[in-house]
Amino acid sequence: MGNIIELNEGKYLYMVDQNRIINSNIKDIFLANAETLTIPIMDLEISETMLMEKVRVLPMATLEVTQECNLRCKYCIYNESYEYFRPFTSHKMTWETAKQAIDYVYSLVEHRKEKKFDVGFYGGEPLLNVPVIRKAVEYSKTKFKEWDLTFSMTSNLTALDIKTAKYLIANGFHLNVSLDGNKENHDAKRVFVNGKGTHDTVLKNLKSIKGIDEEYFQKKVTFTGVYSFDLPLIEVRHFFDKNEIVKGQSVRINNVNKLKTDYYEKYPWDIKQKESEFQQLDEDIFKKLSHNEELTPLETHFNITSFLEVESHILRTFTTAAQTCLYDSRIFIDATGNLHICERINNNFAIGNIEKGLNFTKMAALLKSFTDLIKRECRNCEVRFLCTRCFSSFAGDGEFEIPPGFCEGKKRSIVKGLEKLIKYQEEGILK
Numbered sequence: 001m002g003n004i005i006e007l008n009e010g011k012y013l014y015m016v017d018q019n020r021i022i023n024s025n026i027k028d029i030f031l032a033n034a035e036t037l038t039i040p041i042m043d044l045e046i047s048e049t050m051l052m053e054k055v056r057v058l059p060m061a062t063l064e065v066t067q068e069c070n071l072r073c074k075y076c077i078y079n080e081s082y083e084y085f086r087p088f089t090s091h092k093m094t095w096e097t098a099k100q101a102i103d104y105v106y107s108l109v110e111h112r113k114e115k116k117f118d119v120g121f122y123g124g125e126p127l128l129n130v131p132v133i134r135k136a137v138e139y140s141k142t143k144f145k146e147w148d149l150t151f152s153m154t155s156n157l158t159a160l161d162i163k164t165a166k167y168l169i170a171n172g173f174h175l176n177v178s179l180d181g182n183k184e185n186h187d188a189k190r191v192f193v194n195g196k197g198t199h200d201t202v203l204k205n206l207k208s209i210k211g212i213d214e215e216y217f218q219k220k221v222t223f224t225g226v227y228s229f230d231l232p233l234i235e236v237r238h239f240f241d242k243n244e245i246v247k248g249q250s251v252r253i254n255n256v257n258k259l260k261t262d263y264y265e266k267y268p269w270d271i272k273q274k275e276s277e278f279q280q281l282d283e284d285i286f287k288k289l290s291h292n293e294e295l296t297p298l299e300t301h302f303n304i305t306s307f308l309e310v311e312s313h314i315l316r317t318f319t320t321a322a323q324t325c326l327y328d329s330r331i332f333i334d335a336t337g338n339l340h341i342c343e344r345i346n347n348n349f350a351i352g353n354i355e356k357g358l359n360f361t362k363m364a365a366l367l368k369s370f371t372d373l374i375k376r377e378c379r380n381c382e383v384r385f386l387c388t389r390c391f392s393s394f395a396g397d398g399e400f401e402i403p404p405g406f407c408e409g410k411k412r413s414i415v416k417g418l419e420k421l422i423k424y425q426e427e428g429i430l431k
């Protein structure tokens with residue numbers, strides 16, 4: 001591929017060093033001026049003092065109110081298939097820890113101008129520790145008095161009772177429910193400890209919430225599914241597009257986490273078949289957009305992730321921090337009071353605790369080791385401007401590392417995204 005990637009059978013070229021797409025007719029003219037258009041790689045150097053400023057803008061903090069979970073999903077990062085994550089435990093966050101966490105987070109952000117903050121609840125399964133959630137909510141309201149304070153929760157929704165549902169509604173919780181789609185797909189992987197599928201319970205509880213307050217449901221309930229490549233995609237689409245309870249609600253689908261796992265050795269899949277399923281989805285979306293038809297939330301999600309992410313990085317400058325946050329987009333407090341960059345990263349990257357606070361020396365060192373990796377591995381990569389990667393993508397056993405297969409997958413999907421972008425522009429769907 002070199003410094004030019006041929007696209008759409010050579011009709012277009014992606015000029016790597018300039019991070020732009022050109023028509024191949026103008027290749028020679030472009031190359032004559034290429035040097036002036038070359039986008040440099042900027043070394044990002046951030047001191048501890050700068051990091052102290054960064055955390056002042058944090059928009060949210062998430063409390064791991066329990067590490068206990070009543071499910072044993074087959075792809076869960078806490079099961080034995082994942083080497084870098086902690087195992088299942090039943091440790092619950094105490095009220096004292098939750099209070100101290102809220103106090104500490106408040107001390108980080110209290111002097112800033114923008115008085116807007118979200119307190120999130122996460123697990124394990126957060127609904128297994130409702131008493132601490134309730135206390136934390138009431139305490140946050142007094143602590144963040146006169147702030148625009150919101151609450152959010154990610155839940156498997158199997159342990160919901162009516163009283164708690166009413167409490168979540170009354171406090172306007174943004175409720176992100178884990179739901180993988182149709183019963184067959186969902187129950188193949190999302191199971192109770194006894195192995196029984198959870199779909200019926202989740203749907204029953206969703207129905208209850210909708211029954212209590214339909215407006216709340218429409219505004220505040222969203223879904224995140226995990227897609228496992230060994231299962232058919234079409235039923236997932238049908239479910240989110242057509243099911244009476246969930247259709248119209250915002251949904252995003254993540255793939256099973258591939259960081260150091262033998263998951264897909266247990267659940268093998270066929271690459272050709274998968275490509276054809278995603279191709280079909282692309283074609284259906286394209287057809288709808290060509291006819292000015294509105295996309296469903298699921299189609300919108302796939303449309304964004306398949307090429308609009310690539311588009312948003314075209315012509316952008318590049319720093320050695322790549323697309324990672326700089327500890328400024330969230331903070332995660334685990335059940336024992338340790339502080340982490342976010343809920344996606346494994347326990348080997350703790351950045352402090354609620355007793356001693358953030359360890360800015362460690363944070364600066366972690367950032368340096370991340371940017372060193374990017375400098376070493378990505379500097380000459382042909383998709384370096386377009387490849388989204390952050391701390392959590394490369395979090396290994398205490399060191400950052402690029403997981404096997406990551407680059408091949410990224411390159412494939414970025415080239416596809418670029419070709420799709422051109423097709424959409426040619427058809428006038430995207431200006």
Ligand code: SF4
Binds near residue numbers: 325326329330
């Ligand atoms: S997912 Fe990545 S960018 Fe987002 S908060 Fe976590 S480490 Fe930062």
Ligand code: SF4
Binds near residue numbers: 382384402410
């Ligand atoms: S594909 Fe790999 S080498 Fe290329 S930018 Fe992404 S992580 Fe770096």
